[in-house]
Amino acid sequence: MTTAFDILLRLLLWLLLAPLVPGIINKVKAWVAGRRGPPVLQLYYDLAKLWRKGVVLSTAVSPGHIAGTAVAWMALVLAALLLPAGPAGAPLAFRGDALLFVYLLALARFCTALAALDTGSAFEGMGAAREVSYAVLGEAAIITALIALSLQTGSVSLTTMLAPAAGAGAALLAAGLFAVLLAENCRVPFDDPNTHLELTMIHEVMVLDHSGPPLAAVLHGASLKLLMFSVLLVQAVLPAGELSPLTAACALAGSVLAVAVGVGLVESLLARLAFRRVPLLLTTAFLLCLFAALVSWRGGHL
Amino acid sequence: MRELALIAIPLLAAVGAFVWSKERTRPWLLPVAGTVHTAMAFWLMAKPPTLKADAWFGLDPVARAVLPMVSVLFLVCSVYAVAYLRIRAERKNRVFVTALLVLLGLLSLALQAQSLGLLWVAAEGATLMTVPLLHFNRTARAFEATWKYLLVGGTGIALSLLGSFCLGYSSLHGGGGGDLTFSALTSQGDALSRPWLVAAWVLLLAGYGTKMGLAPMHTWKPDAYGEAPGVVGALLAGGMTTVAFVAILRVKQVVDAAGAGAMTERTLLAFGLFSMLVAALFLLGTPDFKRMLAYSSVEHMGILTVGAALGGMGIWAALFHVWNNSLTKGALFLSAGNIRRAAGGRTVDEVAGMAWLAPRSARILVAGLLAITACPPFGPFFSELRIVRTAFETGSVWTAAAFLGCLLLAFFGLTRLVFAIVDGRPRAAARAQGRLFRETAGVIVPPLIFLGCSLWLGLATPSLLRETWDAAARLLSPRP
Amino acid sequence: MTGGLNLLIALAMGLNLVALASSRLPSVIRAAATQGMVLGLLPLLLEQEFHWMVGLVSVGTVVVKGFVIPHLLRRALRAANIDREMEPLLGFIPSLLLGAGATIGAVALGGALPLRPEHANSLLVPGAFATVVCGFLLLMGRAKAISQVCGYLILENGIFLFGLLLIRTTPLIVEAGILLDLTVAVFVIGIIVDRIQREFDTLDTRKLTSLKE
Numbered sequence: 001m002t003t004a005f006d007i008l009l010r011l012l013l014w015l016l017l018a019p020l021v022p023g024i025i026n027k028v029k030a031w032v033a034g035r036r037g038p039p040v041l042q043l044y045y046d047l048a049k050l051w052r053k054g055v056v057l058s059t060a061v062s063p064g065h066i067a068g069t070a071v072a073w074m075a076l077v078l079a080a081l082l083l084p085a086g087p088a089g090a091p092l093a094f095r096g097d098a099l100l101f102v103y104l105l106a107l108a109r110f111c112t113a114l115a116a117l118d119t120g121s122a123f124e125g126m127g128a129a130r131e132v133s134y135a136v137l138g139e140a141a142i143i144t145a146l147i148a149l150s151l152q153t154g155s156v157s158l159t160t161m162l163a164p165a166a167g168a169g170a171a172l173l174a175a176g177l178f179a180v181l182l183a184e185n186c187r188v189p190f191d192d193p194n195t196h197l198e199l200t201m202i203h204e205v206m207v208l209d210h211s212g213p214p215l216a217a218v219l220h221g222a223s224l225k226l227l228m229f230s231v232l233l234v235q236a237v238l239p240a241g242e243l244s245p246l247t248a249a250c251a252l253a254g255s256v257l258a259v260a261v262g263v264g265l266v267e268s269l270l271a272r273l274a275f276r277r278v279p280l281l282l283t284t285a286f287l288l289c290l291f292a293a294l295v296s297w298r299g300g301h302l
Numbered sequence: 303m304r305e306l307a308l309i310a311i312p313l314l315a316a317v318g319a320f321v322w323s324k325e326r327t328r329p330w331l332l333p334v335a336g337t338v339h340t341a342m343a344f345w346l347m348a349k350p351p352t353l354k355a356d357a358w359f360g361l362d363p364v365a366r367a368v369l370p371m372v373s374v375l376f377l378v379c380s381v382y383a384v385a386y387l388r389i390r391a392e393r394k395n396r397v398f399v400t401a402l403l404v405l406l407g408l409l410s411l412a413l414q415a416q417s418l419g420l421l422w423v424a425a426e427g428a429t430l431m432t433v434p435l436l437h438f439n440r441t442a443r444a445f446e447a448t449w450k451y452l453l454v455g456g457t458g459i460a461l462s463l464l465g466s467f468c469l470g471y472s473s474l475h476g477g478g479g480g481d482l483t484f485s486a487l488t489s490q491g492d493a494l495s496r497p498w499l500v501a502a503w504v505l506l507l508a509g510y511g512t513k514m515g516l517a518p519m520h521t522w523k524p525d526a527y528g529e530a531p532g533v534v535g536a537l538l539a540g541g542m543t544t545v546a547f548v549a550i551l552r553v554k555q556v557v558d559a560a561g562a563g564a565m566t567e568r569t570l571l572a573f574g575l576f577s578m579l580v581a582a583l584f585l586l587g588t589p590d591f592k593r594m595l596a597y598s599s600v601e602h603m604g605i606l607t608v609g610a611a612l613g614g615m616g617i618w619a620a621l622f623h624v625w626n627n628s629l630t631k632g633a634l635f636l637s638a639g640n641i642r643r644a645a646g647g648r649t650v651d652e653v654a655g656m657a658w659l660a661p662r663s664a665r666i667l668v669a670g671l672l673a674i675t676a677c678p679p680f681g682p683f684f685s686e687l688r689i690v691r692t693a694f695e696t697g698s699v700w701t702a703a704a705f706l707g708c709l710l711l712a713f714f715g716l717t718r719l720v721f722a723i724v725d726g727r728p729r730a731a732a733r734a735q736g737r738l739f740r741e742t743a744g745v746i747v748p749p750l751i752f753l754g755c756s757l758w759l760g761l762a763t764p765s766l767l768r769e770t771w772d773a774a775a776r777l778l779s780p781r782p
Numbered sequence: 783m784t785g786g787l788n789l790l791i792a793l794a795m796g797l798n799l800v801a802l803a804s805s806r807l808p809s810v811i812r813a814a815a816t817q818g819m820v821l822g823l824l825p826l827l828l829e830q831e832f833h834w835m836v837g838l839v840s841v842g843t844v845v846v847k848g849f850v851i852p853h854l855l856r857r858a859l860r861a862a863n864i865d866r867e868m869e870p871l872l873g874f875i876p877s878l879l880l881g882a883g884a885t886i887g888a889v890a891l892g893g894a895l896p897l898r899p900e901h902a903n904s905l906l907v908p909g910a911f912a913t914v915v916c917g918f919l920l921l922m923g924r925a926k927a928i929s930q931v932c933g934y935l936i937l938e939n940g941i942f943l944f945g946l947l948l949i950r951t952t953p954l955i956v957e958a959g960i961l962l963d964l965t966v967a968v969f970v971i972g973i974i975v976d977r978i979q980r981e982f983d984t985l986d987t988r989k990l991t992s993l994k995e
Binding site: 277279280283284287290291294298 | 799803805874875878879882885886889
């Protein structure tokens with residue numbers, strides 16, 4: 001009974017904290033641009049408003065449209081349950097959960113793309129094509145990063161993998177993961193979350209035909225993913241397992257905040273890349289993770 | 303210290319040429335310096351100075367065996383250069399004359415270098431000095447050739463430096479004290495670290511092989527020889543390649559002493575035969591008679607390499623062939639330069655009937671063709687015969703067969719092209735151009751002298767030369 | 783000591799990949815210049831006690847590779863009014879992957895070759911080989927003259943790195959030779975670049991194709 005209650009509590013924590021991250025990023029962007037900007041809690045208001053609204057569906061869609069969105073959100077929530085959060089540890093942890101984590105992320109992406117294709121709109125199809133073609137490179141990078149962590153610790157469980165610091169290759173790994181974070185969450189320089197030009201969008205264009213609660217699920221899922229990647233990045237570098245619980249919790253919170261500020265700064269200072277340059281940057285992220293893996297493999301001998 | 307004069311004289315003359323203010327008289331510094339240099343070189347060949355054991359440079363038997371050839375080549379070319387620069391009086395010749403003299407000094411230094419580092423520095427300097435010579439004509443094609451020469455040659459020289467470092471590290475790993483003279487490296491014997499030695503051999507062969515123009519690193523050669531003035535082509539084909547060949551021979555000596563002789567022989571043989579084959583095939587196809595000379599040069603570099611691979615008597619024959627090839631090539635390059643000026647074109651489509659337009663040059667070209675394709679009374683016949691004989695004596699029958707097959711193919715290619723430009727009816731455009739070109743003594747006598755040298759080397763090789771080649775071959779290949 | 787040394791060499795190896803991935807000429811020039819400066823610091827780290835010759839090599843390398851040559855290249859870039867895009871013959875991603883493969887291969891090769899005990903734990907040999915190969919890739923894979931020059935510079939940097947193995951035992955003539963070579967080579971190349979530009983109104987070596995068989 002306690003276990004079930006524990007899991008539920010942590011799940012609530014993840015779900016409630018997630019929409020905060022985009023709010024912080026937007027605040028940083030506004031601050032750099034010298035504007036007041038929307039309140040930090042803006043996404044909460046948006047989600048509440050969308051939840052109350054009705055759903056307008058295209059006549060072309062099948063039930064798969066709603067189901068895809070729902071499965072994608074569920075997959076992301078399950079992935080969040082696998083990820084340890086500092087001293088609290090992961091709600092679910094077993095040998096090999098790192099693999100499940102990667103597969104759940106892939107499943108979420110697949111379902112989002114499927115739901116987008118289901119609308120039968122040319123724009124959505126184009127967005128889905130872009131999303132999955134960049135994901136090929138992004139996933140290679142994140143899998144390599146997990147391999148690096150696994151080589152470092154000799155484990156395939158996220159809880160043990162993320163506990164110590166990443167060792168000699170930490171800087172490489174952090175840089176690689178940060179690039180993956182930006183790409184996977186459709187931030188500048190890969191994609192611009194604020195753009196409203198369908199031809200240049202990647203992620204946003206996939207959800208153009210969503211409305212009401214499904215759109216709320218998509219937006220919430222995206223913020224959850226951003227939070228998960230920030231937590232993953234921070235814990236990969238931070239020796240969370242070696243600090244006292246209180247320090248670790250503070251360090252984790254502070255570092256996630258720092259990552260959010262970093263993303264905001266990147267978005268304010270960089271322009272988005274031309275599409276043909278995106279694969280190059282993702283390949284660079286992959287190579288950074290690859291070299292991190294090699295350093296953790298051979299680092300002891302050199 | 304007398305051998306230092308061989309380097310100092312051309313360099314001093316270069317300084318003189320640079321400060322000399324008269325365009326018309328400046329080219330005369332070339333034959334003056336050439337004469338002094340040749341006299342010094344032959345005097346030192348007859349009365350060799352003693353060589354200190356750990357000296358960085360000196361006139362050892364190998365330098366003695368080839369350096370006088372470079373002197374003679376330069377002297378005869380310099381006489382031609384005076385006449386050539388008079389024809390091209392519209393061009394400033396300060397840089398050209400200075401660069402030629404510095405090139406001679408650096409070639410002398412490179413041939414005498416006894417240290418790996420010094421050899422590299424001299425070879426690098428000589429490469430850079432060639433650049434202003436190559437783009438003397440200032441045409442778009444000349445720039446293109448120069449650019450390719452710089453890129454390919456620069457990469458080659460970089461690889462040979464890396465190879466030199468590998469050889470140095472091999473010695474260091476084997477307990478050496480960092481002495482990079484060839485005598486010190488040879489005396490270390492098989493103490494040299496084997497993996498580093500192999501790496502060094504591969505890199506040095508690729509690097510100096512590029513300078514020498516062995517296939518497949520020969521790509522700069524047709525462009526450079528095709529666009530350069532005839533004098534420069536002759537000096538590159540006879541002098542620069544000789545430096546690279548001597549460098550490979552010296553490195554081979556070190557690697558052989560370390561007990562990797564089988565490897566050097568196999569790789570040299572492969573490179574040599576491959577170069578001969580590639581050159582022969584290109585000779586069958588090229589329509590341009592100046593590029594033809596470049597491919598012929600690639601072929602003869604292959605011959606030298608095969609000779610070096612056979613060892614012992616093969617090295618003797620290769621040194622003999624260095625003289626024959628360089629001097630015969632001199633005749634070909636200079637007469638081809640005359641024909642190029644008389645015809646105003648360079649391919650078989652543009653040039654024909656040169657036997658009427660420039661009869662003397664055409665005759666020299668045909669005689670040079672016979673010489674370079676190893677027809678009997680000329681020198682190349684005897685040196686190539688010696689290489690084939692060595693191949694049979696050492697039991698490499700297939701090598702000899704492949705060697706002769708490539709020679710035959712090259713013969714077809716060369717004769718096809720040469721007779722196509724010599725025979726036939728002169729083109730209308732060429733007639734007007736041909737009347738402007740006069741075959742003066744200045745442009746006819748130098749190639750004739752080269753032909754005479756080639757004939758003399760074949761009919762009556764001086765015993766002094768034979769002795770120096772004996773000594774060099776004994777030094778480079780200690781086996782009986 | 784070895785830690786700092788290895789960190790700098792790893793930085794140089796990273797700069798190889800930066801140069802391979804850069805799509806604009808100024809950033810390639812900057813990568814090559816930074817690499818030259820990083821390498822210039824290495825002789826100081828290698829020596830236990832300070833020696834004026836080593837100091838001179840260090841200062842010379844930093845000044846020439848870090849300032850003089852990049853300045854010449856930038857001036858050529860400005861004077862010839864070249865479009866700053868790179869125009870690769872070999873795409874950026876393939877060259878980046880090849881460069882990364884070469885780096886990994888060089889580390890493996892460095893482990894296989896026998897080394898003296900004082901070099902056993904350093905990245906000098908892998909760094910040198912990786913840099914040479916990456917320089918070669920840049921030399922072969924880019925169409926513009928200036929990027930080819932940068933490739934040549936990186937190639938030379940690799941050779942310089944290898945030369946550091948011998949810095950204690952051989953006289954510094956080889957080091958001096960490299961510097962001399964670099965200055966003169968780039969000087970000459972600069973002149974040629976100037977000429978090519980005047981003749982062709984471009985620095986695209988793909989236009990240099992009238993000589994071929």
